[in-house]
Amino acid sequence: MGGGSAIRQHQRRFLQGEPEETGRKEECVEAYWTVKTFGEYEMRETKDSEYELFKEGIAIGTFTEAHVEEERILFPLSRGMLLEVSEGGVREIATPEKAILMGMIASDGSNTFRREKRPEGGYRTEYSIRFYSENKELIRIFGEVSEKTYGLTPHHYARKRNGLITATIYSKRVFYDLLDINLKLGPYKFHVPVEHLDNEGKKAFLKGFFSGDGNVSVSGGRIMIRFYSTCRSGIEELHQIFKDLGFHPNEIMKEEESRGRTTYNFTIPTEEHIKFIDEIGSYKPKHILIFEEYKRRLEDREKE
Amino acid sequence: MKKGKCKANCEKCPYFKRPCVGCVIETCLVDKCIKGTSYTGITHPKSFCRLRPYCPMGGKDRPSRMLIPSLGRKQITRVRFSKFIPEIDITDQRSWVWKDGFQVSAVFVPLWQLFANESILSQALNKGLHDYLGFDGKILLSTVMPDELIDKLGTEDYIRLIENLRPDATMVPDNYTYTDVPLYQSWSQTIRLVSLANNFLKLDIPLIGLVKGANLRQMDWAVRKQVEMGFVSFAMPARELFEEEMLDYFLPLVTLALKRGLRNDFELLLYGVGVKLWRYKDISLSNLSWFLRAKHGEYYWDGLFYDLRDPVIRFEECYCEACRGMMPQDIIDLWLEDKERAVKILAFHNLLDLSRWQRRR
Ligand SMILES: [Zn+2]
Ligand SMILES: [Zn+2]
Numbered sequence: 001m002g003g004g005s006a007i008r009q010h011q012r013r014f015l016q017g018e019p020e021e022t023g024r025k026e027e028c029v030e031a032y033w034t035v036k037t038f039g040e041y042e043m044r045e046t047k048d049s050e051y052e053l054f055k056e057g058i059a060i061g062t063f064t065e066a067h068v069e070e071e072r073i074l075f076p077l078s079r080g081m082l083l084e085v086s087e088g089g090v091r092e093i094a095t096p097e098k099a100i101l102m103g104m105i106a107s108d109g110s111n112t113f114r115r116e117k118r119p120e121g122g123y124r125t126e127y128s129i130r131f132y133s134e135n136k137e138l139i140r141i142f143g144e145v146s147e148k149t150y151g152l153t154p155h156h157y158a159r160k161r162n163g164l165i166t167a168t169i170y171s172k173r174v175f176y177d178l179l180d181i182n183l184k185l186g187p188y189k190f191h192v193p194v195e196h197l198d199n200e201g202k203k204a205f206l207k208g209f210f211s212g213d214g215n216v217s218v219s220g221g222r223i224m225i226r227f228y229s230t231c232r233s234g235i236e237e238l239h240q241i242f243k244d245l246g247f248h249p250n251e252i253m254k255e256e257e258s259r260g261r262t263t264y265n266f267t268i269p270t271e272e273h274i275k276f277i278d279e280i281g282s283y284k285p286k287h288i289l290i291f292e293e294y295k296r297r298l299e300d301r302e303k304e
Numbered sequence: 305m306k307k308g309k310c311k312a313n314c315e316k317c318p319y320f321k322r323p324c325v326g327c328v329i330e331t332c333l334v335d336k337c338i339k340g341t342s343y344t345g346i347t348h349p350k351s352f353c354r355l356r357p358y359c360p361m362g363g364k365d366r367p368s369r370m371l372i373p374s375l376g377r378k379q380i381t382r383v384r385f386s387k388f389i390p391e392i393d394i395t396d397q398r399s400w401v402w403k404d405g406f407q408v409s410a411v412f413v414p415l416w417q418l419f420a421n422e423s424i425l426s427q428a429l430n431k432g433l434h435d436y437l438g439f440d441g442k443i444l445l446s447t448v449m450p451d452e453l454i455d456k457l458g459t460e461d462y463i464r465l466i467e468n469l470r471p472d473a474t475m476v477p478d479n480y481t482y483t484d485v486p487l488y489q490s491w492s493q494t495i496r497l498v499s500l501a502n503n504f505l506k507l508d509i510p511l512i513g514l515v516k517g518a519n520l521r522q523m524d525w526a527v528r529k530q531v532e533m534g535f536v537s538f539a540m541p542a543r544e545l546f547e548e549e550m551l552d553y554f555l556p557l558v559t560l561a562l563k564r565g566l567r568n569d570f571e572l573l574l575y576g577v578g579v580k581l582w583r584y585k586d587i588s589l590s591n592l593s594w595f596l597r598a599k600h601g602e603y604y605w606d607g608l609f610y611d612l613r614d615p616v617i618r619f620e621e622c623y624c625e626a627c628r629g630m631m632p633q634d635i636i637d638l639w640l641e642d643k644e645r646a647v648k649i650l651a652f653h654n655l656l657d658l659s660r661w662q663r664r665r
Binding site: 003004005006007008009010017018019020021022023024025026027028046050052058059060061062115123125176179185186187 | 331333337338339340341342343344345346348349350353354359361362363452455480481482483484485516518541543544545547548600611613614615640641643
């Protein structure tokens with residue numbers, strides 16, 4: 001590859017090649033120690049407390065921060081992503097906050113753009129990422145995770161008639177970020193970006209999704225936890241990540257509604273309700289109340 | 305001036321006896337680093353520095369001088385470049401347009417992508433590229449690749465790969481030539497290019513020479529040597545030159561160098577430029593932009609790209625084989641219903657637009 005200036009090539013390929021003031025040099029000695037190796041990957045820490053990742057002896061990235069775990073190392077990237085290095089290789093995964101955000105948008109949000117005529121002539125394109133809810137707590141959570149992920153605070157609009165609140169982020173960068181992972185395939189269609197989710201990310205995605213579009217119903221001290229959508233492929237993907245997490249969700253059911261709409265749904269078996277509440281749960285206050293009440297009853301029953 | 309700012313004794317330089325332009329106009333990254341400005345990923349942090357062999361404090365010797373081998377010569381068949389040759393994404397089948405019944409006569413397959421995907425590589429090596437892709441047109445192998453890979457592959461590796469992948473033609477191995485590092489490096493790379501091109505003469509498929517260099521002297525020299533060996537088809541990776549608005553300066557000079565050796569008996573292709581340059585009528589074009597832009601909803605019209613909603617093209621019907629009378633608005637509507645199909649139609653439309661011989665109006 002490589003023609004033109006080395007700096008430009010690095011800016012394009014590695015988002016690197018930024019100038020740093022490093023002081024006039026009288027000497028220059030290599031100094032580092034190896035923190036960890038995974039197969040052909042080696043992580044070094046330099047004297048200046050920076051981390052460098054090498055593959056087969058060739059430098060592939062430099063980072064100012066790293067989290068070393070038993071099985072893997074995580075390097076924070078921008079846009080709420082982490083570079084995960086393990087025996088399995090290297091991949092980009094979402095932070096739990098970003099996974100929640102993605103789950104919320106997949107269930108009750110949108111990622112769109114619109115071109116508008118300017119009154120003074122010409123056009124402008126408006127890129128927007130929205131989350132809809134009548135629940136103030138969910139709108140607050142959405143704001144929190146978009147701050148953490150993209151550093152952006154959503155704008156809010158409340159509709160007087162039905163109390164529906166829309167939280168909107170206006171950003172071309174965020175629009176393309178979510179477009180590239182195919183999160184929303186259409187108005188009611190979504191995709192679970194499993195290739196960017198570790199187990200923690202899968203749980204966070206499910207929690208975000210369930211807070212928006214999840215369903216808990218109570219009858220006679222028993223509860224039913226249900227996921228449903230018109231998007232068949234999306235429901236199948238949710239079903240699969242439950243299995244990845246060691247759940248045994250019931251089979252997916254197809255339902256023809258009276259208005260000719262077809263929905264797909266599955267439920268969590270009773271034996272795994274506690275596992276669901278502890279590992280996934282919900283941000284929706286109504287769900288939280290039901291879950292707390294359910295756990296209290298179970299504990300009471302055990303005491304009897 | 306006897307010594308460069310990098311303290312190299314230029315009078316003893318095996319390649320040339322003048323300090324490089326980096327010293328004169330103060331763009332050399334070694335010089336900049338010594339004075340206190342380093343660049344992340346290139347000269348910073350210290351253990352990362354790729355220019356140690358060129359730095360007086362680097363503690364590493366310059367690589368030894370590259371020797372110019374005695375060059376062979378043979379009659380090389382022309383590849384016969386069409387106006388536009390799409391590059392495909394081997395990991396994304398939506399770019400394999402022939403699978404949807406669209407006709408395309410030749411494609412470029414980037415070799416580096418195979419290295420990034422072990423399972424694809426092993427399947428392609430087993431079956432050959434034609435069978436792996438299910439494509440019976442011409443497959444041209446692109447060797448343009450990241451520098452780390454360039455350093456790792458030798459002639460034998462390339463030959464073994466090519467014998468198994470069985471493309472219909474291949475570029476000679478790529479090199480890297482930067483304008484802001486000591487010229488010693490880019491001359492070493494330029495000689496390496498010619499030397500590997502020479503080794504490629506033993507392959508019995510059409511070969512594509514490369515037009516590369518950190519300056520005109522290097523480009524001219526590389527072209528001259530490849531012409532001497534019998535090369536008639538050339539590709540010029542031109543993305544950087546185009547973006548830095550230097551292409552209009554270099555291209556006439558490159559054409560002149562080719563004409564000097566071959567009169568009109570050669571063909572030239574610009575590789576990696578994302579728009580059609582109508583002013584260079586006889587030069588072919590190859591890129592992946594037709595597909596990348598389609599994925600982002602961008603539409604080519606007369607070789608330039610537009611947002612699908614751009615009023616300039618939004619309601620213009622297109623009668624190409626992909627659109628069959630649809631206008632961009634129809635593609636937008638289809639996008640909401642069936643995104644995959646919309647991307648495929650848009651991609652093939654883009655490919656056809658870039659292949660046109662004449663402007664639409
Ligand atoms: Zn120099
Ligand atoms: Zn068309």
